[in-house]
Amino acid sequence: MLLRLAPAATLAVLAGPVVLGLAFTVLPAFGFLPALGGTTFALDPWRGLLAAPGLSTALTLTVGTGLATTLLALALAAGLCAAVAHRPGMARLQRLMVPLLASPPSGLALGFAFLVMPSGWLVRLVSPWATGWAVPPAGLVTVGDPLGISLVAALLIKEVPYLTLMLFAASATVPVERLMAAARALGRDAATAWVSVVFPQLYRQVRLPVFAVLAFSMSVVDVAIIVGPTNPPPLAVLATRWFLGYDLAYFHTAAAAATLQLVLVALAILLWLALERPVAALGRRWLARGSRSRAAGGAAGVAGAVAALLILLGLLSLLAMLVWSLAGSWRFPAALPDSWQLWLWRGEAGDAAALASTSAGIGLAAVAVALVLTLACLENEQRHGLHPGAAVQWLVYLPLIVPQIAFLFGVQVLLVRAGLDGTPLAVVWAHLVFVLPFVFLSLADAYRALDPRYAMTAAAMGAGRWQVFLTVKLPLLARPILIAAAVGFAVSIAQYLPTLFAGAGRVATLTTEAVTLSSGGDRRILGLVAVLQAALPLAAYGLALALPFLAFRRFRGMA
């Protein structure tokens, strides 16, 4: 009975913020925002936007880097899985990826920027003895290149591990070993077997995460500011620049840009969907030919190697930030800091514990609510054969697509109206708006793909529906559930603007402290902050990956 209310409850929690958030994005785009004196509808904001210099470059950049990141992230993650499928190295690689998963995207991007810039670590390591450079080379273009290559690379460092993790979570519900054995029996090498037989099954389950990657890479602001080009930047940065600009008159243009951003992401997803079919058809033809060519295996090997290189770069980026947090001064071309200090860590240690407990409390609350709602919705869907309408699905995912600053303006208005702003409850609610979509999309496909025969068998043996849910489904899905929870927790920990807006600046978390301190640009502090921010999600991911092995050993053969 209660279960039937789950979709309604989810909507009730999300609809208010999402609808108002959207309204306050779209209405000002058409000139309507009474607080700033806009009381009639007009197309001026759109004229302003279309006349913005460099808009077409910005759009190309947004779509180009978004699609490139998504395609490459999927290919590399798949290549990585294929290359190490059924090799013991897999587990080790997974452990290596956990710090990358746990780090805030901006922290990783800062580390990556420091790694590759002309005055960065890589150049420092070989200067001046090999390069002759006593000052950084002026002609070298790395970070902020006009094509956005470094932006794509920085995003990949974050997204390849994410999709690899999603593939890994999904593989819990697919009989990987049997499929592999069958394909191997047909004479395929392991990598080819994985690509041709396992991947198509897994792809269906990671489709939503793939869209999340697409939406994220097209709408990301902080990473794009750090490593993207500036003149013009991608659309989401343009929108944020106008929203936060010193001239309130740009608020409307900013809203139009945010609306366009939304349309653009939707179009990109539709384009992806449209291309799925022909690509799948090609794949089937290749499979049907039964070729024993090792090209696929070779390609997977290359992809796996590139992915491993990216992970290495990511870990070096993190290491760079850690070293910076301990550096006194570190000038070009020294390969290591000229002097070291501990005062930064000592100074922050007192505050950090209190901030971390607030952050963890908010994160746990948001994740708990998100998990209950997601599981209830999915279970309800299975029991009653209901499928959520496309409109509802889009509603859930909207918060991930619209630039946060536009969206949160509406959320803020809602919270002020309800007299809730400045309370922890409001912060949890605001986080939930961003956590729930991630938990849902991390879990939904795996939940739907769980072999129904397990439940049927249990039911046939007399187990009630709840008993089946609690004793069969939950343990079998423990891995994806815990991973979804960890993803949700990491998302919550990283929220800056939602915390600031819903908390009216009165709820301080690790991330509010981190982001505000980062605005000073002192790389030592940026390093400290990146490490602090990564710590909590790191613990969460560690638990999520370790717990199923410890708690559900007896189920091992089934997953």
Add this chain to the structure above:
Amino acid sequence: MNRSIALALAAGLSALATFLGPPAGADEAKEAWQDILAAARGQSVYFNAWAGDPQTNAFITWVGELARERYGIDVRHVKLADTAEAVTRIVAEKAAGRETGGSVDLVWINGPNLLSLKEKGLLFGPFVEKLPNWRHVDRTKPSNLTDFTIPVEGYAAPWRMAQVVFLYDSARTPPASLPGTIPAFLDWARAHAGRLTHPHPRDFLGATFLKQALVELAPDPAVLQQPASEETFAMATAPLWAWYDALRPHLWRGGEDFPATGTAQLSMLADGEIALAISFNPADAAVGIRKGTLPQTARVHVLDAGTIGNTSFVAIPFNAAHKEAAMVLANLLMSPEVQARAQDPATIGAFTVLDLASLSEAERARFTPPADAVGLPDNAALGTPLPEPHPSWMTRLVAEWERRYTR
């Protein structure tokens, strides 16, 4: 020329300020202030202020302790990465119809953000003349009364000075080689290809770079104090664009890309990627040396004809929940004790808004820079700050720059 306009303007404005001063007697003003102090006791004040470095945060904590001891008010520092976050929150509260009990009590705010709020009627005031320490504020500094040519009219209390300087490392770039005028930047950039840049003009400091050039290159700088029109803009900026077209190919990345923010530009200087960086804090070199982000040899450079200066203010939003405590804190920020400490490069190195001549000798002595302060310019080196142009110039400059150089 510039300077005489500024001085004339300052004299006129201070006369105006005296004229507009409270007609009530001194006793009455004192009584009113006692009432405000009484009402403020026990209030919390949510001070929304940029929190980009531990020094600034520690300074605000220190002021908060002072406020608690002396006035029984509880200062809560709402840490911002960007002042616009507070502005957006105030606008959102207005949109939601919250006319009282607002979440922002006091906000550290600069020129255009301040003017935006004032123009939209989102500020409380005028309140500044009720503050006892207002009498110490230097009213011959035009920017304390007039922000970007727009009279502040008591809607915001000045608390620190900002002035354009150029940061450099004297060990790498001999001071004598630095350009003393805007036209001289051309030769300097040519000789140091790729070692000069400026933040993207959508960033406040980037726009200031263009304004600084404009102030020196405009045929008649007086027009900059009036709202820009099509004609005056075209006429005044023609030399600027000619200069910039010649300069741009020699900038970092050939002038195709720019650091996104002022802080990004400063890290490029610290990393040695560029050799000269614009800044708005004359104490930036001294503070950077103290913090260890800049080498001991970092210095600031001021142009021969002077540089643009302005004032940072604190303002109270229209719906602030604790206006009295906010006023008490604003007053405390203008006190000689707090101003002197702020000016020390070991804290935040914020140049004072006070008229040192109005202080007692003991108070004045606090402002003497510490003997070990390295890289701090003296007032003579800074010269009289040039006035900011009317805000319409910045809006148009940025738009025109993008039209020309963003592809």
